[in-house]
Amino acid sequence: MSASPAPILPDAGLAIGAQPFDPAADTEHLLKLAHAMREEERRVLGFPGNLDFSLEDLAPLLGVFFNSVGDPESSDASNVGAKPYEQAVLQFLATTAGADLVDTYGYVASSSSEALLHALAAARRVLPTACVYASDQAHYSIARACELLRMELVTISSLPEGTMDAEDLRIQAFIRRRLKPMVGRGPGAIVVATCGTTMRGAVDDIVALRKAASAAGPVYMHVDAASGGLIAAHSDPAPNWSFAHGADSLNISGHKILGLPVPAGVSLVRRELLPETNAAEYLAATDRTLACSRSGLATLLLWARLRSLGQTGLAALVRRCQDTAAYAAGRLEDAGANPGRFPGSLTVTFDRPPAWMVDKWHLACTGRLAHIVTVGHVTPAAVDELVADLATARRAVAA
DSSP states (O other), X not given: OOOXXXXXXXXXXXXXXXXXXXXXXXXXXXXXXXXXXXXXXGGOOSSOOOOOOOOGXXXXXXGSOOEEESOTTSOOSSOOSOHHHHHHHHHHXXXXXXXXXXXXXXXXXXXXXXXXXHXXXXXXXXXXXXXXXXXXXXXXHHHHHHHHHTOOEEEEOBOTTSOBOHHHHHHHHHHHHHHSTTSTTOOOEEEEEEBSOTTTOOBOOHHXXXXXXXXXXXXXXXXXXXXXXXXXXXXXXXXXXXXXXXXXXXXXXXXXXXXXXXXXXXXXXXXXXXXXXXXXXXXXXXXXXXXXXXXXXXXXXXXHHHHHHHHHHHHHHHHHHHHHHHHHHHHHHHTTOOOBOOTTOSEEXXXXXXXXXXXXXXXXXXXXXXXXXXXXXXXXXHHHHHHHHHHHHHXXXXX
């Protein structure tokens, strides 16, 4: 068992005391923090959040309270949210994910992890005795969501490229149908496919997985598309990942490929799978969300970012990032670092370098493997510097 990381103790200089502190001094401190983070951005290569965005002109929004309460399509008594903008965001993303918003319920969540939890709660209502099946490459938030919802998680092995092994899924689903033979056509299966796995950026084929999982009976197919959904939608050829390919629900990140100053996620679920529920009478709203109160500010920033791109701009951003990924794979191959890349992915894996390089370039690592994710702020020049550091590290080992 690996040791837990040491806890981060609070900085005494940041303590909140009994008396007010000087706001001007605190503002200066925070602006220096922002400057330092800006300076470091170009070396953040291992994580999928795009740091290349500019929304400073919207700073006056920080002086307004935007709280979206309940369903995006429902009025509410407070009326201090951003629901019309939220509906525009949902329309765009539902269309991108092969869905019609008339038939699909959605909302802007605090993160993709919340959106995933929302979808699994819907799945449990549909198939209350089914197990959840996810691959050993799936994001850890799936296991956490299953624990919170008290749903049994079955881990399915993955193929060398990082996708879920459909044959192993078929076997595991069949075994569990035999364990619960009296439950109608079988207990069914809730499959969480991944579009953009954490370490390899692989995309599960939901058409093949639905067929395999049917060995357990009815199938509910959720797609964790936090990292890869918007990339898959603009890839040629496009993989089987969306509502058009049979998804029942799907979650997308708002801050990864797009880039935002705050985390955000989007939950999309086939409307017929969610019962309509009313919130408390004083809110005068319907509410099928998990959070009730939701950040209208995050919605407005997401809307502004999508409006600044449009579908053509988003497609161009994806292509540029894919070109950088291809460049990185080539440079790492030349450097003898054994790169790997799933077709169309922005994730490029390679042999884990020394610790000083992991720290310098903010690399994500598992075992002997490291990766970079070529989102918008990652440039070919940064890749060249990374490769130069690899050469330096090799010379130091040889000396």
